Amino acid sequence: MKQLTDTMHIGGLEIQGRIVMPPMATYQCTEEGLVTDPVVDYYRKRAENPHVGLIITEHSYICPQGRAKAKQMSAAGDDCIPGMRRLTDAIHEGGAKVFAQLNHGGSASPWEVTGMQAVAPSALVLPVTPAMGDPDPAEATPAQMQEIVEAFARAAVRAMQAGYDGAEIHAAHGYLLNQFYSPLTNRRSDAYGGTLENRLRLLREVIRAVREAVGAAYPLSVRLGGCDYTQGGNTIQDAAEAAGILSQEAIQMLSITGGMNRYTLPGHTEPGYFAEMSRAVKQAASVPVMVAGGVKTLADAQRLVEEDAADLIGVGRMLIKDPNWEK
Numbered sequence: 001m002k003q004l005t006d007t008m009h010i011g012g013l014e015i016q017g018r019i020v021m022p023p024m025a026t027y028q029c030t031e032e033g034l035v036t037d038p039v040v041d042y043y044r045k046r047a048e049n050p051h052v053g054l055i056i057t058e059h060s061y062i063c064p065q066g067r068a069k070a071k072q073m074s075a076a077g078d079d080c081i082p083g084m085r086r087l088t089d090a091i092h093e094g095g096a097k098v099f100a101q102l103n104h105g106g107s108a109s110p111w112e113v114t115g116m117q118a119v120a121p122s123a124l125v126l127p128v129t130p131a132m133g134d135p136d137p138a139e140a141t142p143a144q145m146q147e148i149v150e151a152f153a154r155a156a157v158r159a160m161q162a163g164y165d166g167a168e169i170h171a172a173h174g175y176l177l178n179q180f181y182s183p184l185t186n187r188r189s190d191a192y193g194g195t196l197e198n199r200l201r202l203l204r205e206v207i208r209a210v211r212e213a214v215g216a217a218y219p220l221s222v223r224l225g226g227c228d229y230t231q232g233g234n235t236i237q238d239a240a241e242a243a244g245i246l247s248q249e250a251i252q253m254l255s256i257t258g259g260m261n262r263y264t265l266p267g268h269t270e271p272g273y274f275a276e277m278s279r280a281v282k283q284a285a286s287v288p289v290m291v292a293g294g295v296k297t298l299a300d301a302q303r304l305v306e307e308d309a310a311d312l313i314g315v316g317r318m319l320i321k322d323p324n325w326e327k
């Protein structure tokens with residue numbers, strides 16, 4: 001029987017057990033997005049929890065235009081590397097492996113944070129958390145999309161240089177790559193809009209550019225906001241199809257969560273509230289699948305693994321509340 005303590009492999013990386021601390025923004029960095037001592041201490045304590053095999057650190061912006069919040073962690077310049085190195089050292093000393101999560105906010109990057117007009121697949125305000133009073137985002141041009149692809153690749157190289165064991169590309173929770181994937185926010189009529197295949201095109205270009213930049217062996221995960229749970233949005237069936245398409249790329253893990261509804265599912269708080277979707281994704285994917293959402297105990301996590309809902313189980317808010325969760 002599958003156990004939570006099973007040794008797992010994400011590409012060539014060995015993980016002790018199936019429990020992962022998913023990315024959760026602390027917004028405790030400096031104004032320039034650099035790691036601070038409180039951030040290092042916060043993650044060290046969670047890494048010392050023996051159940052946690054892997055920590056994926058909070059979403060870090062890949063370029064200034066993709067910054068979503070003040071004090072968000074930066075992966076946008078080489079000045080972030082020394083602080084990130086202190087962070088990865090602390091997490092490794094605590095006994096866990098660590099991935100960086102890389103993100104571009106798209107239309108969820110407000111003017112007051114970036115000082116710039118946002119870019120998005122289409123000139124539409126985000127249906128969730130609209131930045132009040134901002135001008136509509138600009139529809140991304142091919143040149144801007146190319147810059148974004150290159151910025152992801154450069155950020156992944158920084159993560160590697162800073163000692164992260166792998167990187168995760170954020171394509172969930174209503175941020176840029178999720179905006180391209182979701183028909184609610186992508187109304188393009190070019191090769192980046194329309195069919196599911198087209199809506200995943202930019203994400204696939206990002207994966208390929210990152211892979212090219214970090215080399216064949218570096219573990220890569222994609223966090224996919226698989227389903228929007230909203231009329232006109234992506235469905236669980238779309239999530240499964242997307243998993244099949246993404247499995248053809250050189251990634252080693254798929255982390256499944258919500259799309260435009262973000263990381264909660266209205267009306268649901270039960271352990272594994274995204275399990276119906278992750279189970280469908282797991283059947284279509286050829287890489288380990290992670291799911292987070294509502295897990296409160298080790299028994300909850302064990303049940304999800306036995307039910308084949310996922311290979312890896314994220315435990316988020318419980319670890320925010322208590323670094324010694326279930327110790």
Ligand SMILES: Cc1cc2nc3c(=O)[nH]c(=O)nc-3n(C[C@H](O)[C@H](O)[C@H](O)COP(=O)(O)O)c2cc1C
Nearest residue numbers: 022023024025058059263292293294295315316317
């Ligand atoms: C305070 C907070 C910050 C979060 N920040 C991120 C983030 O930076 N990137 C991300 O992909 N998900 C983020 N999430 C979502 C979590 O990774 C996770 O999916 C969610 O909390 C559900 O899991 P849980 O029920 O175990 O908490 C955040 C969640 C919380 C509560």
